[in-house]
Amino acid sequence: MKETILNALKKIEEDYQVKILFACESGSRAWGFPSKDSDYDVRFIYVHKTEDYLTIDQIGIGNKRDVIELPINNLLDVSGWDLTKTLKLFRKSNPPLMEWLRSGIVYYQAFSTIDQMRDLSKTIFAPNSCLHHYLNMASNNFREFLQGEEVKIKKYFYVLRPVLASKWIEKYNEFPPLEFPILLNTLLPEGELKNEIQILLKRKMDGDELDLEPKIQVINDFLNEEITRLREYAKTLNLSNQDFTPELDKLFRDTLEEVWNK
Incomplete structure (x- = not known):
């Protein structure tokens, strides 16, 4: 099954002209209670080319979607987030994303971005x-x-x-x-x-x-x-959270440099 998943990810890179940084299992298999007929819930994080971000129409606005979703079938549910969407949600300590970073079933990982996010997640956790x-x-x-x-x-x-x-x-x-x-x-x-x-x-x-x-x-x-x-x-918890935007802006720029310019 892993080979099928990797082939689907490779086709996404080719079709959408992106680089995938990370892909993991996010559903009942990752949660430790799969049924025999459970499908595979694959979630991934990807980055566009640098020039795709340097436009007046930002990714995530209008027709420039910040999500890639493959048609769901009985076996595979595959979807992913652009890195800008990912880091905006990461800034809010988004639980589904935090779960992705901790998934025990990793199908693919490239470059250093995800390891840096894992390190930051301990501090960003709200x-x-x-x-x-x-x-x-x-x-x-x-x-x-x-x-x-x-x-x-x-x-x-x-x-x-x-x-x-x-x-x-x-x-x-x-x-x-x-x-x-x-x-x-x-x-x-x-x-x-x-x-x-x-x-x-x-x-x-x-x-x-x-x-x-x-x-x-x-x-x-x-x-x-x-x-x-x-x-x-x-109700007793402190609602104020530190703003990690400068660190995440730097991580975004460093990722573009690492993925596309090295």
């Missing part, structure tokens, strides 16, 4: 914005999928993971690991709740059809209580 992202995700999914007497059992993971990520931020004041098993084993004590989650995790990864089933009350109670509690905790 607990408040990341916490709000994960809590909003957890709240929306909890409200949409887990309210009836029968629920889509597999949707528990799309609430559990952001709740545990939020708990990690609260406990360690750092960006959480992507892998769900690490979050689960680090943050939850042995007991009924953890046992029920582990049973669900095994079923999902074994390929069981996890569709409508009676809700699991101990998990629902935990999620409801933690979302409420963590929202109160989020």
Whole structure:
């Protein structure tokens, strides 16, 4: 599969006249709970030629898109961000981007930009914005999928993971690991709740059809209580963040020099 992904990335470089800096897995495979039929969610960061940025119409405005997306099929979901879009989101400690940088499944990496971003990410990390992202995700999914007497059992993971990520931020004041098993084993004590989650995790990864089933009350109670509690905790966080624009401007210029002029 990696060869198929690399061929798709190479074709993107040729078709769009860009250089790809990085490509990784971002979905359930990176989160540590893939099903047997899970597709591949490939995300990448790319840079245009220098002259493409030196125009009066900036990339990302009008017809000059700052995203490249391939048609989604049953096996592959491939999309990427231009470096300017990437660095603007990085400046805000954007959680999906922070996850890309920490993905344990890297398909491709070239040049020094991504390593520099990883180093900077420890300083740029903003607990408040990341916490709000994960809590909003957890709240929306909890409200949409887990309210009836029968629920889509597999949707528990799309609430559990952001709740545990939020708990990690609260406990360690750092960006959480992507892998769900690490979050689960680090943050939850042995007991009924953890046992029920582990049973669900095994079923999902074994390929069981996890569709409508009676809700699991101990998990629902935990999620409801933690979302409420963590929202109160989020209100106590300092909302002011340092402006990293000068450092990111330099990284952008250095990348253009490294990619196209060396």
